[in-house]
Amino acid sequence: MIELSGVAKSFVLHNQGGAVIPVMAGADLSVAPGECVALTGASGAGKSTLMRMIYGNYRANAGRIMVGGTDVASAEPREIIALRREVLGYVSQFLRVVPRVPTLDVVAEPLLALGVAEESARARAAELLARLNIPERLWPLSPTTFSGGEQQRVNIARGFAHDYPALLLDEPTASLDPVNRAVVLELIEAAKARGAAIVGIFHDAEARARVCDREEDVSVFTPQAAA
Numbered sequence: 001m002i003e004l005s006g007v008a009k010s011f012v013l014h015n016q017g018g019a020v021i022p023v024m025a026g027a028d029l030s031v032a033p034g035e036c037v038a039l040t041g042a043s044g045a046g047k048s049t050l051m052r053m054i055y056g057n058y059r060a061n062a063g064r065i066m067v068g069g070t071d072v073a074s075a076e077p078r079e080i081i082a083l084r085r086e087v088l089g090y091v092s093q094f095l096r097v098v099p100r101v102p103t104l105d106v107v108a109e110p111l112l113a114l115g116v117a118e119e120s121a122r123a124r125a126a127e128l129l130a131r132l133n134i135p136e137r138l139w140p141l142s143p144t145t146f147s148g149g150e151q152q153r154v155n156i157a158r159g160f161a162h163d164y165p166a167l168l169l170d171e172p173t174a175s176l177d178p179v180n181r182a183v184v185l186e187l188i189e190a191a192k193a194r195g196a197a198i199v200g201i202f203h204d205a206e207a208r209a210r211v212c213d214r215e216e217d218v219s220v221f222t223p224q225a226a227a
């Protein structure tokens with residue numbers, strides 16, 4: 001479902017004399033439906049960079065990044081937008097939303113974008129918010145003023161609203177209490193059981209061991225290691 005081959009990335013620092021920072025070379029990764037792979041490696045090894053390349057936020061300098069039938073490395077922006085709507089979900093660490101949009105709508109929005117009827121989209125959003133213990137009195141409010149943990153749970157509810165065939169998870173349990181952490185682990189397990197291919201960064205070693213089938217150490221893809 002997610003297949004990377006020969007992926008390379010360098011950053012060019014235009015505001016610092018055009019310095020070139022090679023971060024990754026020859027990165028290969030294969031994630032099958034129903035599989036969860038954890039990206040590991042020391043801080044700065046390139047875990048986030050690899051996730052952002054899979055999502056199409058950073059453009060790879062070389063290689064192929066196949067997600068479903070789309071090569072993200074060479075896709076047009078409109079193809080990436082369609083891929084993100086239908087195939088590839090992303091739970092980032094921080095919630096970024098348009099101010100003043102109620103929480104319920106923030107969570108229902110990915111389903112509405114797919115043409116799901118408003119009533120069922122809102123029902124699914126309500127189910128996820130309840131499961132993630134966001135009090136119902138908060139649902140009509142914008143999540144911009146919510147606590148860090150509340151915002152993360154809204155973000156997770158939004159990321160799991162649609163049954164994406166592929167999912168990227170950036171520290172999904174980072175600022176959660178044990179009860180909500182357990183809910184998130186169950187959501188991940190359910191996504192795997194329905195066949196989602198998942199790539200994640202989990203600093204929570206216990207969570208990683210529970211939901212991930214294997215680990216991929218991205219340090220082996222540093223340009224020095226690949227040379």
Ligand SMILES: Nc1ncnc2c1ncn2[C@@H]1O[C@H](COP(=O)(O)OP(=O)(O)OP(=O)(O)O)[C@@H](O)[C@H]1O
Binds near residue numbers: 023041044047
């Ligand atoms: N936008 C950017 N511009 C320039 N350099 C960048 C950019 N993003 C990442 N880098 C560099 O790429 C390298 C890898 O960073 P990345 O954030 O992917 O590491 P990481 O493994 O996710 O680290 P951490 O565990 O600390 O989050 C770092 O040296 C970083 O400075």
